[in-house]
Amino acid sequence: MLLLAAPLLFTASCKPGKVSETTDADAAQKVYVAPGKHDELYLFASGGFSGQLAAYGIPSGRLLKVIPVFSQNPENGWGYNENTKAMLNTSNGFIPWDDAHHPELSKTNGEDDGRWIFINGNNTPRIARIDLATFKTAEIIELPNSAGNHASPFCTENTEYLVGNTRFSVPEEGKDDVPIDTYKETFQGNVSFVKVDPKSGRMSVAFQIRVPGFNYDLAHAGKGPSHDWMFFTTYNTEQAHTLLEVNASQKDKDFIMALNWKKAEELIAQGKGKKTPAKYAHNILDENTHTATSTMENSVMVLDVKDFPELVYYMPCPKSPHGVDITPDGEFMVASGKLAATLPVFSFKKMLEAIKNKSYEGKVAGNLPVLKYESVLQAEVQKPGLGPLHTEFDDKGFAYTTMFVSSEVVKWSLKDYKVVDRIPVYYSPGHLSIPGGDSKKPYGKYVIALNKITKDRYLPTGPELTQSAQLIDITGDKMKVLLDFPTIGEPHYAQSIPAEKIVKNQKRFYKIEENKNPFVTSSEKDARVVRKGNRVDIYMTAIRSHLAPDNIEGVQVGDEVYFHVTNLEQDWDVPHGFAIKGANTAELLIMPGETNTLKWTPSKPGMFPYYCTDFCSALHQEMQGYLRVSPKGSSTPLKYGIGTKVEHQQ
Amino acid sequence: MLSIYVLPLWRIVLEAPQYPEGLEMQIWLTGITGNVDQINGLNHYIGMKHIVVENFWEFKVLPYLYGAIVLIGFLVAWKGSVKLLWVWLGILLAFTVFGLVDFYLWEYDYGHNLDPTAAIKVEGMTYQPPLIGYKQLLNFLAGSFPDIGGILVGIGGLIAAGVLYIENKRKNSLPRKSLI
Structure with missing residues (x-):
């Protein structure tokens, strides 16, 4: 009996095998950029809570420059000298720091054009424009009536607009001295549309749209057929104002909000907007005087969706969606419900049909239509992993989604929505970046996973450890890790672009x-x-x-x-x-x-x-x-x- | 021959570890262009005088002098006289020799007349760039060559010499009076 039990006990006590690390055997060769040679791509990674933007070379992972944006930088006097202090001015006075999340390359015809890169300030809502000829922050504009500028600064196909939406809904400025528990009645979301001058890049807040008081997490603009639309994820549609960890995770579904910005633009042109007082700073660094000026603006044009319900449609989406990403052809919206078991893919065509047929399953926030889940759904990617957050696309018809909880990148097909490959990353990736991966023409070749935790991956540096970026080769059927490198701050999101698009515009010195x-x-x-x-x-x-x-x-x-x-x-x-x-x-x-x-x-x-x-x-x-x-x-x-x-x- | 009014005559190139892309200076009939400011900036360490186009009387005279030579050339071609072509080639050669000697003297002046308070002083070192060819001057490799305009003038001279050579041969076998 005992003899019989022994092998059984032995097998039972065996630990199940872990997915092993898949490093490419030729990794060293693939990331080696010989001394004096240049990298193939620039990677612009946000510094997260460092407030800055860093430029790395890919595939080597070499840090090329830290571009000061929202934080003072004693290294070159940014925000300290008389020339640049004004760049950090806000309606709250001088602020030497912010939390910078999403770099967004300017686009022409839906492709990265290498002229500017924008980045959002999360904490004191702002958007910065960095000139890629000089690698200097050229402009910072504050967003009024906003808090937690997280769904930002995603741009439309020709950089007509940058968007900023409120992670924290707040009451209107000037009417905000109210009890917090009046949240449902007085708090609202606010979508800012920032116009970008196609020649100079100068930004201005064109209009704002008041939306229901949910939390708006991320956004992406449509392209091609969906050009006129901007998509946002929402969570806390429960409208909780305390213990969100529990109270905002109750509903089975939250929403993707589709917003017709072209229609909003028309309404504004027709004079339907309401000029509303608002105080916000607009800071510009002049390239000829090498000096910044800060102007305090005092009004903004506002549209309320309550008055124009045809501006927004809500699509139900499983549990607290985080990223909403649009396929290169502009036909499908991939939403990642961070607490969901499946990954829904919505069809833009079906969305238009559902709107036409009034295929509603109800209304939200009074009079705003919620489209039927089944009527807008294209497919659900089954068993993608745990904690899906963000998706980008390659040039061969595949999508790649980060799984925060199961700490992996999952590759799936846009043809049959089936998972074809998965690779562990170290650890807990947030965003990922494929060169041109959010554009109409992905460059492909690499996935760069942006990891929040590194634990044992590098030599220890006390309690505070680095965060990291991980370079993955996606040219073959199997994804393979090539390189793993530490970054400044938190590499919250990054965009990468072929080097020649930047190099050709470089300024060498000022005349x-x-x-x-x-x-x-x-x-x-x-x-x-x-x-x-x-x-x-x-x-x-x-x-x-x-x-x-x-x-x-x-x-x-x-x-x-x-x-x-x-x-x-x-x-x-x-x-x-x-x-x-x-x-x-x-x-x-x-x-x-x-x-x-x-x-x-x-x-x-x-x-x-x-x-x-x-x-x-x-x-x-x-x-x-x-x-x-x-x-x-x-x-x-x-x-x-x-x-x-x-x-x-x- | 007229090309050198729009093309540079001569060029001086400098290469150093810190200047992988090189520094270049073009000498025209009427002046100097290229990285003159950078070269002046560097030369102050060794006490070399600043290269200032206004200090060269040559650039005021050369366009006219050269114009006269070209004009004479046209006259010679019109006349079609071999004898006059000999004279013209002589003038062109004299002009070239004068140009090179003048160039050498300027180089000598710049290379030797150094500010005694210069920061970098190397015993016995002078900084005269080569007349033609390459020469190592401290961390810089200096090169001096005819540029496209200079080469074209050279070709012009060679054609004239070639014509004279052929004419000479022909005269020996079948004497003729005029050219072409």
Whole structure:
């Protein structure tokens, strides 16, 4: 008996096998970019709670640049110097940080065009535009009547509009001092449509649409046949205002909201919008003055769906959908219910028919039609995995969906909606990125999984561990892991684009003759120091390897000193830095042809050296100067100069 | 021959580890173009004078001098005289020699008359670029070559010489008076 039981016990105690890691045998070769060679693609990954955007090379995973967007960056003075402080201005005043989630490349005819990349600020609702010729944040616009700008900044087929929808529904601004438990009556969602000028890229809030007070998670614009529509996921259609973990997970289905933005645009053109007071900042960095201005806007055009119910239709979708992704042909909407067991695929054609036939299963929020699930459903992908979040598409008719809970990427066919392959990732992917994977023409080749947790994957770094991106080869039938690399902040979402689309537009330096900064010093002979009352303006030039002037006397404690430093170089890759001892701010990092201004109020008398902080040349260590600070009211005359030249006196 | 009014005559190229794409300077009949500012910026370390187009009297005279030579060339072709062609080729050669000597003298001046307070001083080192060909100057490899306009003028000269050579041969076998 015992003898019989022994093998049985042995088999029973055996652990079931885990799916093993499938690393490509040729992975090293496929990701190796030889020294001096360039990567095939740029990957722009958000820094999540770092507030910035990072550019990586793919397939190597090499970090190329961190582009400061919503957070101050002492490394180059972003948000610290007088030129860029205004970029971080909001209706709440100066804010040095945000939570940046979704990079969105500008599109022409539904394809990534490589001109700009947009990214949303989640916490204090904003959208930023980064110019991909300079890799600089060129514009930031705040969204009024918004909170938790998460369903943002997804763009329409020709970047006509960027969208921003509220993760947190809130009462209308100015009428928001109300008890929280009046949520169902007073809170509402708000879809902002931000118009993008096709030439300059300049953004403006064209109109806002008031929608029911649900949580709006993500969005994607239609394309091709569905061009006129924008799709949003909703959760918390229970409209809970406390313990959402439980209270917002009760209903079997939430909704995909289809919004006809073309119709909204027409209504606005017909003057049906209501001009509503709203305060929001619009910040622009001028490329000729190298200086930002912040303008406070004070109104917005509003349409309420209660008055125009034909603007929105709701499609039921299993349990708290997260991503809604549109197939490259614009025919199908894939929704990922993060708590659902299946993955529904909706048909745009069927949706239009259902609207025409009034195939409603009821109404929501008063008078808004809910279409019948069966009449809009194309198919359900069965057993996709646990916790589906986001889907992107390749160039061969396959879709790839991340599974947060079961920590894998699942490949399925758009022909028969059957799962064809799955690969574990490490760990818990949120978004994934396929080059052009949300566009009309996916480039394919790679999936980049963006992982929230890394646990044991790298050398430990104390309690706070890195997050990661994982590069997967999708050229064959089986997906294969090629590379796994740490990222800055949280790589919440990323978009990648063939390098040549970016490289051809690159700016190498700014022409000094085009510098329209009011404090520019375009020739060293004009370098000077000017005192007006207790304000001291220092017009300084930097060129290899000296700062002019480099001897300054006559500054007093309490003076407001402005260093306006112009980099006179006219060559690629010759920035100069500027820092002075005791300055309560970050350094300047001045690109060739630029003028940047550092403000300093000396708090004590003494000798204050200043120097170039960017190793610019063989004589970089000689690139320095002295500024003498005398006590307030002292009679030290203002004096400045450089070299053997007679010191000037004012 | 007229092409050098619209094409560069000569070029100087500089290569260094930090300048993988190279720096280039084109010399025209009327001036200098290319990365002159960058080259001036670099040259200040060794105390070389700034290259400023206005400082060269040649660029004011050369277009006219050269124009005169071309005009004479046309006259020679019109006259069809072999003798005059010899004279013209002589003028062109003299012009070329003068140009190269002048170029050499400028190079010598720039390469030797250095600011005594320059930051980089290498014992015995001068920075005269080569007249033609390559030369290593500290971290820079300097090259000096005729550019497309210069090459075309050279070809013009060679054609004239070729015609004279053929004419000479023909004269020896069957004397003739005029050309073409």
